Amino acid sequence: MTWGWRKILALRDLLRPYMWKSIGNGNNTNVWSDTWCTACPIRAYVSPRTIANAGFNLQATVAELVDSNGHWRWPVAWFDLFPVLINIHAPVLHEAQDRLVWINSEGKAVHFSSWEVWNNIRHRENIVDWFNMVWFKQCIPRHSFNLWLVIRNKLKTQNRLTIWEAGSAMNLNLMCCPLCNHGKDSRDHLFFECFYSSEVWDSIKDMAGMGEVNGRWTDIMQWMTENSNMQQPANVTSRLVVSAASYFVWQERNARLFSRNQRTAMILVQDIINIVRMRLMTLKFKLGFLNRRFLEKWKIPARNLVIDPG
Known part of the structure; x- marks a missing residue:
């Protein structure tokens, strides 16, 4: 068989x-x-x-x-x-x-x-308070899946390898973050306390309307949990930006660890902005002053506006 x-x-x-x-x-x-x-x-x-x-x-x-x-x-x-x-x-x-x-x-x-x-x-558990932060109809699926792993702390970061006792103790002690070469790349370090990833976050958080949120993962989670239930363009965009940033930072970490390819933080920022903009251009928004400012900020053509029938 x-x-x-x-x-x-x-x-x-x-x-x-x-x-x-x-x-x-x-x-x-x-x-x-x-x-x-x-x-x-x-x-x-x-x-x-x-x-x-x-x-x-x-x-x-x-x-x-x-x-x-x-x-x-x-x-x-x-x-x-x-x-x-x-x-x-x-x-x-x-x-x-x-x-x-x-x-x-x-x-x-x-x-x-x-x-x-x-x-x-299927196995059932209680609905978590960050559900709408990860799974929403405008999401990019591969980004949301990666963000789900980040939130549950299931990415194979080096600090988790030490828990699994993979390899010799000496090799594990020599491990360091491939992005900044300081400290082990734990979840909280990579998103976004690392020198490299914090530069990425500081450059994109204003585009997400999260200018007052620092790079600590707990603070980002708290802000997103409080604001991810709303369906305004700015709130949808904040979720797209956070998930895209997590995805590209993890991608860059793996590229440096396994292939030695490197992108600067500014190149990564531009990649994040481009893919979020591409996703936003497939959506329709209701006509309004705040939405016009939002579209101008993201350089989205006005043809993506739709008049609210109400």
């Missing part, structure tokens, strides 16, 4: 609770193994030996276990041995075919889709 097929098969136990049989005539549903009611599968508590000793087949269908009066054919003694069976009522059979349905986490039958599957099986 291929790797991909093995991975799909490994999901069976995870998906099975959501995949139910909707009973019609009962001819295509295994009464013991399929999930067709809340107490299923019956095979979980009635063993194959018990089933066989009662004269039933392990491949028996629901239709074969329901008699002409609409009662179960299994022994009455089973109700004492397996009390859960008392709550399983024999389904009313009709001419329609049995069909496979998806039951969501709320117990409702819904239309099957890959989104529905993912939404039910």
Whole structure:
């Protein structure tokens, strides 16, 4: 079997609770193994030996276990041995075919889709207060993904390598920030306390409307958390700038570490401004004095304005 097929098969136990049989005539549903009611599968508590000793087949269908009066054919003694069976009522059979349905986490039958599957099986946590800072409809996906790693402190910086104890202690002690050659490139150092990255931040923060925010990551996070819920062009731009700056600083760090290619801070600043401007030029803004000033600041053509119908 291929790797991909093995991975799909490994999901069976995870998906099975959501995949139910909707009973019609009962001819295509295994009464013991399929999930067709809340107490299923019956095979979980009635063993194959018990089933066989009662004269039933392990491949028996629901239709074969329901008699002409609409009662179960299994022994009455089973109700004492397996009390859960008392709550399983024999389904009313009709001419329609049995069909496979998806039951969501709320117990409702819904239309099957890959989104529905993912939404039910994914790991869930409480929504974080920086959610709108990272994921918003105007974002640049690769920048947002990198920013998500930055916020969660999951980038493979040198200080994290020391935690993993990768390499010899001597080699780790010799590590320093590839951007400024001072200190280990921790998350807080790279964004934006390092001499190089602080020069980048000081050069772009006014363009983001964050002129009063210093280069400490905690202060940037606090400002963004307080302002990222608003949808004004300036607030959208601040998020684009922060995520782009984090992306390009990390890119520059890796380039210096692995290829020895170097860009000056001013070249990096211009790259950040250019890509944010390109993204802004694909958006539409409502007409207003502040928006006109904003467009002039970013050198965005006036044709990107749209009159507010309100």
